Amino acid sequence: MPNLKELSKKKVRFTGGHRMCAGCGAPMVVNWILKALDDDERAVISNATGCLEVSTCLYPYTSWKDSWVHTAFENAAATCSGTEAAFKALKKKDLLMESISS
Amino acid sequence: MAKRVSLSGNEAVAFGMKQINPDVVAAFPITPSTEVPQYFSQFVANGEVDTEFVAVESEHSAMSACIGAAAAGGRVMTATASAGLALMWEMLYVGASMRLPMVLAVTNRALSGPINIHNDHSDTMGARDSGWIQLYGESAQEAYDNLIQAIRIGEHKDVQLPVMVCYDGFITSHAVENLEMLDDEEVKKFVGVKREAPFALIGQDPVSMGPLDLPNHYFEHKRLQAEAMKNAKKVILEIAAEYEKLTGRKYGFFEEYKMEDAEAAIVVINSTAGTAKFVVDNLRAQGKKVGLIKIRVFRPFPAEELAEALKNVKAVAVMDKADSFSAAGGPLFAEVRSAMYGRADGKIVTNYIYGLGGRDVTTTQIEKVYADLFNAIETGKYEVYNYLGVRE
Ligand code: SF4
Numbered sequence: 001m002p003n004l005k006e007l008s009k010k011k012v013r014f015t016g017g018h019r020m021c022a023g024c025g026a027p028m029v030v031n032w033i034l035k036a037l038d039d040d041e042r043a044v045i046s047n048a049t050g051c052l053e054v055s056t057c058l059y060p061y062t063s064w065k066d067s068w069v070h071t072a073f074e075n076a077a078a079t080c081s082g083t084e085a086a087f088k089a090l091k092k093k094d095l096l097m098e099s100i101s102s
Numbered sequence: 103m104a105k106r107v108s109l110s111g112n113e114a115v116a117f118g119m120k121q122i123n124p125d126v127v128a129a130f131p132i133t134p135s136t137e138v139p140q141y142f143s144q145f146v147a148n149g150e151v152d153t154e155f156v157a158v159e160s161e162h163s164a165m166s167a168c169i170g171a172a173a174a175g176g177r178v179m180t181a182t183a184s185a186g187l188a189l190m191w192e193m194l195y196v197g198a199s200m201r202l203p204m205v206l207a208v209t210n211r212a213l214s215g216p217i218n219i220h221n222d223h224s225d226t227m228g229a230r231d232s233g234w235i236q237l238y239g240e241s242a243q244e245a246y247d248n249l250i251q252a253i254r255i256g257e258h259k260d261v262q263l264p265v266m267v268c269y270d271g272f273i274t275s276h277a278v279e280n281l282e283m284l285d286d287e288e289v290k291k292f293v294g295v296k297r298e299a300p301f302a303l304i305g306q307d308p309v310s311m312g313p314l315d316l317p318n319h320y321f322e323h324k325r326l327q328a329e330a331m332k333n334a335k336k337v338i339l340e341i342a343a344e345y346e347k348l349t350g351r352k353y354g355f356f357e358e359y360k361m362e363d364a365e366a367a368i369v370v371i372n373s374t375a376g377t378a379k380f381v382v383d384n385l386r387a388q389g390k391k392v393g394l395i396k397i398r399v400f401r402p403f404p405a406e407e408l409a410e411a412l413k414n415v416k417a418v419a420v421m422d423k424a425d426s427f428s429a430a431g432g433p434l435f436a437e438v439r440s441a442m443y444g445r446a447d448g449k450i451v452t453n454y455i456y457g458l459g460g461r462d463v464t465t466t467q468i469e470k471v472y473a474d475l476f477n478a479i480e481t482g483k484y485e486v487y488n489y490l491g492v493r494e
Contacts (some may be wrong), residue, residue: 024443027250029428042308042360044303050380052312054313057312057314059313059315059316060319062119062310062313064308064310065308066308067303067304067311068308068309068310068311069170069310070312070313071170071193071196071312072192072196073201075162075163075166078163078166078170079166079167079169079170079173080170081158081163081167081170082126082156082166082167082168082170082171082173082174083157083170083171083174083177083303083304084170084176085155085156085167085170085176086125086126086154086170086172086175086176086304087174087175087304088154089125089152089153089154089159090125090174090175090176090304092153093125097305097306
């Protein structure tokens with residue numbers, strides 16, 4: 001497992017300039033969670049309604065460098081299960097682009 | 103080559119879905135729609151489709167998963183009825199406003215309460231302003247044909263909206279009828295292999311979907327959504343013309359039955375049109391000038407075209423298989439009468455709420471509606487709001 005020093009060198013996938021309160025712990029948590037990804041990987045992030053959601057993707061701005069989806073309050077996991085299913089199906093049908101086929 | 107088959111409405115829809123071979127189906131069973139996901143999950147288990155089937159814990163999750171899959175760029179289908187549709191409610195609006203094409207087969211069933219498993223239109227009529235295109239069909243054939251066309255309508259670049267394909271619970275969903283199905287290859291060619299998705303979570307570039315949209319942008323987005331629904335009118339006719347070339351079966355916004363010289367007409371949705379056509383034929387044989395309009399497309403509502411079709415009648419009865427409890431008539435009535443205002447003025451326009459909770463509608467009752475209309479034409483006296491076949 002990489003140590004903190006190594007993790008801090010990984011790509012930042014969540015940019016500043018969002019509207020979370022100064023000093024809020026959530027953006028830092030997001031940043032560190034996203035370090036679980038390898039730098040060449042792409043993620044789809046499903047976000048429930050809440051501070052993190054309304055403050056980080058306020059039309060026409062977004063803080064998310066990966067694909068990100070918000071639908072409602074109670075169903076971030078259900079939404080993501082559909083996205084995952086679509087990924088599997090498109091892969092099976094060989095309809096994914098090279099760059100995102102893993 | 104097309105083949106003749108005998109199938110129930112639900113089977114026709116499930117086989118249609120198999121031919122479409124969507125990327126994702128996320129569904130939860132509910133009577134009388136259950137067979138659709140049941141048959142389809144068998145196709146998945148048997149490897150007859152490439153679809154990923156997501157077995158969810160509720161209809162809310164079913165629609166959420168469909169939205170997640172459509173946002174990813176997949177071609178998505180599901181099915182439900184009644185309370186299942188009601189549980190999807192919140193997500194119906196979200197899916198439409200995200201401009202995600204999806205196809206939802208609804209077997210129309212009365213909405214609780216009291217709980218009732220039989221057919222009326224209270225479920226989809228309640229969802230009429232959710233931003234979904236709504237197609238209705240009288241028979242298994244029409245449910246099948248609408249389903250195939252729905253894929254193309256919703257995915258059209260000028261539309262990008264979800265589509266409900268509605269047919270009557272039990273009456274159409276469970277009765278076995280003869281119909282004509284296209285070949286698998288013909289369907290494949292008609293719908294294409296991959297959905298056009300201008301923006302997708304799994305696409306060329308990362309994208310954020312479902313942002314917070316405050317007063318300086320929200321209104322413009324809703325306006326664009328309204329424009330897409332307007333565009334759908336043209337697209338629905340284009341797709342219908344293409345489908346007619348393939349099948350010989352003609353579809354429009356509504357079907358006009360013996361309307362050329364009709365003095366008294368009824369406007370009706372779904373399977374009751376079959377019963378009503380029988381009555382029209384009988385009354386025509388007696389020399390009575392009667393006709394019928396059966397609505398196929400309720401959203402977008404073909405207001406101008408309907409007014410044009412009704413401009414020569416003297417009296418029209420609008421039949422609602424759902425009450426809106428507005429104390430001013432059912433939903434179809436409100437829209438038809440409003441469509442006629444300023445375009446087909448001076449007509450007698452009445453409303454009949456009928457068949458709630460699956461109450462049978464008989465030929466005698468429909469004869470009575472026409473008799474009421476002729477009586478109204480003669481005497482000028484009539485009730486605007488009526489309930490048909492209820493014990494008062
Ligand atoms: S959770 Fe929300 S309210 Fe609390 S500090 Fe963070 S941004 Fe501010």
